[in-house]
Amino acid sequence: MKKYLLLSLIVIITTTNQTLAQNKKEIDVKYGQFTQLPRQDNDMKKWRENRFGQFIHWGLYAIPGGVWEGKTYPGAAEWLKSFAKINQQSWDSLQYQFNPKKFNPTEWAKMAKNMGVKYVTITTKHHEGFCLWPSKFTDFDIEATPYKKDLLGEFVEAYNKEGIDVNFYYSVLDWHHPDWRYKIDSEEDKIAFQRLLKYTENQLLELIERYPSVKGFWFDGTWDQSWKDNGEFSYNLEKKMKALSPGLIVNSRMRADEYGSRHFDSNGVLMGDYESGYERRLPASWDIKVTENDWECCMTIPYNQWGYHKDWSISHIKSTYELLEMLVQCTSQNGNFLLNFGPKGDGSFRKEEAKISKEIGSWIKANGAAIYGCEYAGLEKQSWGYYTKPKGSNIINMVIFNEPISGEYRVKLKKGQLIKNAYSLSKKNKSIKVVEVAKQEYLIKIKKTKGDEPFVIVLELEKKDSKKLHQKALT
Numbered sequence: 001m002k003k004y005l006l007l008s009l010i011v012i013i014t015t016t017n018q019t020l021a022q023n024k025k026e027i028d029v030k031y032g033q034f035t036q037l038p039r040q041d042n043d044m045k046k047w048r049e050n051r052f053g054q055f056i057h058w059g060l061y062a063i064p065g066g067v068w069e070g071k072t073y074p075g076a077a078e079w080l081k082s083f084a085k086i087n088q089q090s091w092d093s094l095q096y097q098f099n100p101k102k103f104n105p106t107e108w109a110k111m112a113k114n115m116g117v118k119y120v121t122i123t124t125k126h127h128e129g130f131c132l133w134p135s136k137f138t139d140f141d142i143e144a145t146p147y148k149k150d151l152l153g154e155f156v157e158a159y160n161k162e163g164i165d166v167n168f169y170y171s172v173l174d175w176h177h178p179d180w181r182y183k184i185d186s187e188e189d190k191i192a193f194q195r196l197l198k199y200t201e202n203q204l205l206e207l208i209e210r211y212p213s214v215k216g217f218w219f220d221g222t223w224d225q226s227w228k229d230n231g232e233f234s235y236n237l238e239k240k241m242k243a244l245s246p247g248l249i250v251n252s253r254m255r256a257d258e259y260g261s262r263h264f265d266s267n268g269v270l271m272g273d274y275e276s277g278y279e280r281r282l283p284a285s286w287d288i289k290v291t292e293n294d295w296e297c298c299m300t301i302p303y304n305q306w307g308y309h310k311d312w313s314i315s316h317i318k319s320t321y322e323l324l325e326m327l328v329q330c331t332s333q334n335g336n337f338l339l340n341f342g343p344k345g346d347g348s349f350r351k352e353e354a355k356i357s358k359e360i361g362s363w364i365k366a367n368g369a370a371i372y373g374c375e376y377a378g379l380e381k382q383s384w385g386y387y388t389k390p391k392g393s394n395i396i397n398m399v400i401f402n403e404p405i406s407g408e409y410r411v412k413l414k415k416g417q418l419i420k421n422a423y424s425l426s427k428k429n430k431s432i433k434v435v436e437v438a439k440q441e442y443l444i445k446i447k448k449t450k451g452d453e454p455f456v457i458v459l460e461l462e463k464k465d466s467k468k469l470h471q472k473a474l475t
Contacts, residue, residue: 031235032257032265038294039273043215043247047274048294049373049391050118050165051331052364055298055340057169057306059126060094063345066309074314077342078126078307081175092140092176095130099146103347105158111349112164115357116364118372119165121218121338124152124207126169126307129176133210137202140176156211165215167249168207172200173221183225193226197233204237208245216249217241218276228256238272251276251296274336280304282329291376296336299326301356308342312352320359321401324454327360327371328399332386334376363453367425370397370456380412385454397425398444398457409444409457416464425456432457 038044057078066077068084075083081091112120125131131141133152142151156166174180179196181189208214221227227234234255242248252272257265263277264270274294282297283290300306301323303315323339330337339360341353349357364371370388377387377396385401398409413419422432422444433445444457 027259027266029257029259029265029267029269031231031255032267033269033271034235034239035273037270037273041247044249044273044294046165047119047216047249047336048334048375051336051371051374052117052327053119053121053167053296053336053338054112054115054117055169055306055338056120056122057126057308057340057342058123058132059307060091060098060128060130061126062308062343063094063097065307065345066305066311072311072314074311076304076306077309078128081128088176091128095140095145097146098130098142098345100151100343100345100347103147103151103154103343105154106161108155108343108349109158109162109164111354111357112159113162115361116368116371117164117339119167119215120159121167121169121216122152122155123169123171125171125174125203127171127173127175127221129174131203133207135203135206137199137206138177153211156213160213166211166213167216167218168211168214169218169220170204170207171221172219172227173224181224181226184229189226193230197230201237201240204241205244208241208248212245214245214248216251216273217254218251219254222253222256222262225260228260228262231256231258231260249273253277278335282326283333283335288376291334294334294336296338297326297330298338298340299323300340301353306340306342308344308350312350317352320356320363321452321454323356324360324363325401328386328388328401328454331371331374331388332376332381332399367399367454367456369425370399378414382410382412384409394420394461396459396461398459399454400457401454403448407446407448409446411442411444411459413440413442413461415440417461418464419459420462421460423458425458428458 059078061078061080064080066073066080068080068086073080073083080086124133129140131138133141134143134150135141159166174196177196177199179192181193184190184193238250238254250272251274252263252270253276255271256262257271259266263275270293274296276296278295278297280300302312302317305312305315327337341349343349373390374388374397375391377389379387379396383402384404386399388397388399389395417440419434419442422434423430424432435443435445437443
């Protein structure tokens with residue numbers, strides 16, 4: 001009797017859920033996503049395969065470095081104008097001090113190349129409104145500084161020469177521009193903001209035309225009501241940009257739909273080409289849903305410093321291995337990792353950043369096969385670390401961060417999968433012992449390693465019907 005009651009209850013619940021799903025009406029969204037996702041064109045595939053990028057935050061804020069009139073402000077250095085309530089004239093005058101004599105774009109690009117990054121995103125204009133390129137639409141730019149030269153052009157040329165794709169960060173929010181409004185309260189505000197929108201469009205199209213090798217745009221400062229109320233404008237602007245540069249990749253921060261929903265439209269559909277909501281954080285849990293969209297995590301080395309700050313002692317500084325683990329986790333969940341650097345006002349990097357860059361590069365040089373072109377492996381996560389899988393292969397990478405005392409690494413495969421061979425990425429010709437302990441469950445047995453550096457074990461898989469090779473692998 002209980003069995004029949006339980007079955008009846010299950011049927012009722014299932015029917016109810018199906019009815020609710022059928023009755024749920026989608027909202028008519030005119031200014032949401034207009035591209036089939038995930039994109040499968042070559043430009044997007046390249047972005048996806050790159051996996052590891054460098055973020056550069058550089059602007060006038062690098063001159064004070066988080067300190068104003070002798071007082072240190074612990075918040076993000078590029079927000080100093082807001083934190084310290086600095087008047088517009090005083091802040092804007094920093095452009096006459098901006099003369100980065102130590103800026104060597106060739107050295108920057110070589111440092112990035114040696115770190116192992118495949119793409120870079122640089123702040124062309126942050127919230128302060130200062131432009132790193134000579135813009136036809138403002139005098140608040142690099143041309144009006146003692147440096148005078150096209151800094152952004154030098155940067156693009158140097159990075160492209162090293163084979164690194166260049167993306168542009170652009171802040172819609174602009175503290176310098178007189179027509180920026182946080183919200184539209186009057187007809188006068190509306191007219192002013194329309195001028196700001198035209199200025200924004202002009203600059204973005206100018207950037208594409210001036211630097212045609214740019215691969216994508218990373219938008220910021222789009223959270224204010226004024227921008228969210230202009231979904232039609234940003235929708236049309238993205239279309240214009242992509243018509244001018246076919247293959248252009250745009251993050252999910254650019255637009256809101258006509259109802260003010262950002263990142264995802266009012267029906268929960270991702271806007272832009274990849275999700276850009278993971279700022280200084282990774283997915284909170286091992287949620288398989290996160291693997292369905294393209295996404296990127298942008299990460300600082302100190303807890304909350306993007307632009308150059310003179311005092312890094314005010315927050316936790318992530319170690320090389322912390323950052324590497326974040327990179328590997330992103331790869332294992334179909335995401336990209338964008339690691340931030342904040343150059344000084346003179347154009348040099350602080351020694352801590354240079355050291356971390358070198359250490360990451362050393363590890364990537366030996367283990368990059370577990371990162372580039374890899375994706376979610378579809379396996380249950382284990383406590384020793386992360387799985388990554390080269391797309392379209394029969395290989396699974398086990399990236400080890402936590403070495404068990406027993407020296408035995410548990411692996412649970414999907415139905416129909418068998419381990420043909422196992423070996424260390426650093427010693428490809430030497431097989432590692434594999435023991436099958438339960439159906440689809442194995443222990444990889446190795447001697448404890450020397451040192452604490454994360455390492456990679458490679459599993460070659462085969463389908464269940466190849467029994468001969470399977471027996472050979474287990475003996």
